[in-house]
Amino acid sequence: xxxxxxxxxxxxxxxxxxxxxxxxxxxxxxxxxxxxxxxxxxxxxxxxxxxxxxxxxxxxxxxxxxxxxxxxxxxxxxxxxxxxxxxxxxxxxxxxxxxxxxxxxxxxxxxxxxxxxxxxxxxxxxxxxxxxxxxxxxxxxxxxxxxxxxxxxxxxxxxxxxxxxxxxxxxxxxxxxxxxxxxxxxxxxxxxxxxxxxxxxxxxxxxxxxxxxxxxxxxxxxxxxxxxxxxxxxxxxxxxxxxxxxxxxxxxxxxxxxxxxxxxxxxxxxxxxxxxxxxxxxxxxxxxxxxxxxxxxxxxxxxxxxxxxxxxxxxxxx
Numbered sequence: 001x002x003x004x005x006x007x008x009x010x011x012x013x014x015x016x017x018x019x020x021x022x023x024x025x026x027x028x029x030x031x032x033x034x035x036x037x038x039x040x041x042x043x044x045x046x047x048x049x050x051x052x053x054x055x056x057x058x059x060x061x062x063x064x065x066x067x068x069x070x071x072x073x074x075x076x077x078x079x080x081x082x083x084x085x086x087x088x089x090x091x092x093x094x095x096x097x098x099x100x101x102x103x104x105x106x107x108x109x110x111x112x113x114x115x116x117x118x119x120x121x122x123x124x125x126x127x128x129x130x131x132x133x134x135x136x137x138x139x140x141x142x143x144x145x146x147x148x149x150x151x152x153x154x155x156x157x158x159x160x161x162x163x164x165x166x167x168x169x170x171x172x173x174x175x176x177x178x179x180x181x182x183x184x185x186x187x188x189x190x191x192x193x194x195x196x197x198x199x200x201x202x203x204x205x206x207x208x209x210x211x212x213x214x215x216x217x218x219x220x221x222x223x224x225x226x227x228x229x230x231x232x233x234x235x236x237x238x239x240x241x242x243x244x245x246x247x248x249x250x251x252x253x254x255x256x257x258x259x260x261x262x263x264x265x266x267x268x269x270x271x272x273x274x275x276x277x278x279x280x281x282x283x284x285x286x287x288x289x290x291x292x293x294x295x296x297x298x299x300x301x302x303x304x305x306x307x308x309x310x311x312x313x314x315x316x317x318x
Contacts, residue, residue: 011033011036011040014036014041017029018051023055033045033063041067042069043071046075049064054084060075064076065093070105072098073095073098077107080095080110088121092117096124099129100129104126108131111126120152123138123141123153126156141153142154142171142172150175154172158187169184170195173185173202173206182208182210197219197222201215203215204231204234212237216242216246227253231246231250232255235261235262244273247265247276250280251284258284259281259286260286260289264292266293271301274296278304278307278311279311282307290312294312
C-alpha cells in the first residue's frame with residue numbers, strides 16, 4: 001500500500017481564498033493556510049484576523065496557534081481588542097502557545113495596559129517566553145485589583161526563576177484570593193533558599209486546602225530535611241489530597257523516620273492515597289513497615305496491588 005501525501009499549493013494561491021465573497025469560503029482559506037504550516041502564511045493570517053466576519057477572525061486567531069515569532073505575536077495582540085469575545089479568547093489562548101522569546105517584543109508594551117483582559121492575556125502570553133523585562137510590570141501587577149491579573153503576574157515571576165523575587169512571591173502567599181496564594185506557592189518551586197522553604201512551611205497551615213496541597217507538593221522540589229517535621233504534621237490534614245502530597249514529598253526527601261507514620265494510612269478508604277503510601281513505603285524501604293503492606297497484596301484496586309507488591313520486592317531486595 002502506498003501512502004499519498006497532500007501537496008500544498010503555493011501560499012499566495014491559497015491566500016486568494018481570503019477574497020472569497022462568502023465567510024465560509026474565507027474560513028476554508030484560513031484553514032488551508034494553517035494546514036500548510038508554512039511561515040509564509042503568517043502575513044495572510046494576520047490579514048484574516050482583521051476580516052469583517054467574526055467567524056473568520058476567530059478561525060485566524062486559532063490558526064495562529066501553530067505559528068510563532070514576532071509577526072504572529074503582533075497579530076494576536078491586535079486581536080485582543082476585538083469587539084467579539086470569542087475572537088479575543090482565541091487570540092489570548094494562541095498567545096500562550098508562543099515559544100520564541102522574540103515574540104515578546106509585541107507583548108511587553110502592553111504590560112501596563114489599563115484594560116484588565118488585555119493585561120491578563122499579555123501576562124499569560126509572555127510567561128513562558130521568560131523575558132527579564134517582564135519582571136517589573138509583573139511585580140507591579142501583584143497589587144492589581146483583579147485577582148485574575150494577580151494570578152498571571154505570579155506566573156510570570158515564577159517562570160523567571162529569579163531569587164530576588166522571593167520576597168514578592170512570599171507576599172503573594174498572603175493574598176486574600178485563594179487562586180493567587182496557590183499560584184505563588186507553586187511558583188516557589190524553583191528555589192531551595194531558606195526564605196522559600198519557610199514560606200512553604202507556613203503555607204501548610206493555610207485556611208484553604210488547595211493552598212496546603214500546593215505547598216506540600218512544592219516542598220518535594222524546594223524542601224530539605226528542615227521541612228520534614230512540618231510535612232509530618234500535614235499527614236493528619238482533614239483533606240486526603242493534602243496528605244497524599246505530603247506523603248509524596250516525604251518520600252522524595254527520603255524521610256525514613258516517617259515510614260511508621262505513613263504505614264497506618266494504608267487502611268484509609270481512598271485508593272489513590274493507598275497507592276501513594278505503598279509507593280513511598282517502597283522507596284523508603286524500612287523493613288518494619290512490611291506489616292502495613294501485607295494486608296493489601298490483594299487490594300481491590302489494581303494500582304494499589306501493583307505498588308504494594310513492588311514495595312515488598314524493594315524491601316526484600318534491600
